[in-house]
Amino acid sequence: RAGLRFITCHEAFASAYSDGTAVRVTTDPERTQAEFARCSAADCEGWRSLVAIYRRIAPHVLPFTNMPLPSGAAAFHALRMAAGLRGAMLDLRHVIFGSSGQLVDRFFRTDAAKGAVLPWGFHQDFGPAVKGGAAFAFVAALSAHMKGLVVAQGGADAIVSALRRLIEDGGGTIRTATQATEVLVEGGRAVGVRTSTGDVLSASRAVIANVTPPLLFGQLLPAHSVPDRVRKRAMAFRYGPGVFMVHLALSRPLAWKAGDDLHRFMYVHLNGKPDEIAGTYAQCTTGLLPSRPVIVVSQPTHADPSRAWAGCAAMRLQVRAVPAIIAGDAAGTIRGRGWADIKDAFADRIIGQLEEHAPGARDVILARHVMSPEDFERENSNLIGGDCVSGSHHLDQNYLRRPFPGWTRYRTPVERLFMIGASTWPGGGVNAASGYLVAQDLLGQASKKAPQRGIER
Known part of the structure; x- marks a missing residue:
């Protein structure tokens, strides 16, 4: 409607590691199970268990997101849920109140398998030990596996433009x-x-x-x-931590060490193992620029070629947790306390760590645009301290x-x-x-x- 088209990416997300390996999650159950089996047999079994729990509880839990809390509708649904989830209420409790670290420790044995799911909790402001973080990691990772990741053809602006047309066609003014x-x-x-x-x-x-x-x-x-x-x-x-973003125009898709297929995945998480995320969270919450931050690499071009010229690619590097006010640099190499002074140096750090996983990345960058927490707040006064x-x-x-x-x-x-x-x-x-x-x-x-x-x- 209103000229808006959505595209589903079935190569949903992956986590890439410094040893040149990666764990991939797609909408294909067998392919995804094989990825976790390469970590260990126990990890494969843990993933299957996690999927089974999602299938069991998601139909009962997700409707709450379309209900006011509290409300009569929510109370009635809670009663129905309690009746329908007999035997699974302990799993539900773990998901709602547990930390993302507890979630992955419960189901996985290796850091590689844990690092496939754990970064999703960090898309919000949940360090691995923060209670409540299991819910977002669980829902985001498993829903992406079940349904893929959906993007608007042409970019997020296509959604804004379509909404504008709907409002104006209905007689509204913007x-x-x-x-x-x-x-x-x-x-x-x-x-x-x-x-x-x-x-x-x-x-x-x-x-x-x-x-x-x-x-x-x-x-x-x-x-x-x-x-x-x-x-x-x-x-x-x-408010939560700030966000830091580097938008890149590339002359070609990246050549990932973990495999040529990785450029087809919508999201690739870097520095996402448990100790790495815990370190990033601790550094950020004490006002330090993270030395090896969790990086969310967004690669929409394979699913939506309209976002770049033929043969080229668009990419977004997102650091979800950075301090709004800088007290120092955890690595001790970036001087300065204001984002306007250090944002390019921090972007260089991010691109350098990307290049560890995709050699030659710098050579294919045609242009870049850097957004710091201050830039986000300047663009949108809701984003206090860059909290997106x-x-x-x-x-x-x-x-x-x-x-x-x-x-x-x-x-x-x-x-x-x-x-x-x-x-x-x-x-x-x-x-x-x-x-x-x-x-x-x-x-x-x-x-x-x-x-x-x-x-x-």
Whole structure:
């Protein structure tokens, strides 16, 4: 619809290691089992067990991501889930409350096998020992195996353009390069938004804010409109680590040491064994530039050739966890404390470590564009400190506590003001669930107010 087409990549993800080996995960069960069998027979059996658990519990758990928490629908579904998962509730508990490190230790014996699944928890802000990290690692890795990884043909901008067409075709108006400076409140109700140009946009039904709690409650709302206790909770919302990105245009796909086929995989994780991820997390959380950070290599061109010229390739190198404020360099080789001063040197480090796995990588780079945490926040004021998922997803700020206790159903103390986005349940990801749920809420209100037609009394 609206000219948007999605492409599924069946070579989903892999982890490459310094010894020239890799563990690959595809949508083919036999191929994937063979990859884990090369690690050890126990690892192959562990992977099969993990898949079986996913098949058992995912149909019961994943629907919660499309329900407000708490809600009657969620409570009813929880009762049905408890009845349907008899004998598997312990597995569910391990997945929801365990750490990603505990998850891989439970099912795998070798670091190579563990390193195939563990990096997925780090796509959020979960170090291997952080409780709650098992859930994202489990769901992300296993869903990619079951269904592949899906991208929009032409790049993420194709999604934005399609959404714009849908809105405008429906009579809506989009304003870009316009800063919202205040949510207007009258009589305890949100009635509109003031912009940096002085314009006032009136709201006939609701104001929906896709911003993080400190921005909404600390900057956009008048101080008198919210109780102090709520404002304090909102201002205590905790952000996660920053993200660092290097976009590359390549004259050809990389030649990976682990095998020529690796360029077909959508994601390749580097430096992803348990000790490596634990080291990156410890360095980042103490303000240090990681010496050997976890690198997520994104290779969309094989699945979507439209993203590059014939024979060329587009690539993205993502370091998920870097400090927003730099206290030093764990390797002791990069001087400077400001991202503007050191981002190119840090990008060189990342590319150098990529080249350990893909010799000659530097020689095929046609152009690069580097984005530091400061750059991300400058582009999008929601990304405080470069946190690309709008707030930590640790257990104290997730599920029934997202964004903070007492206000998890998208409503706010201001009537007709709703908060959506990654700071709300179900958190970060390209799912649009919070906006969808608010839309259903508003449509439900409208239907209750609408006159009943065609009914004779």
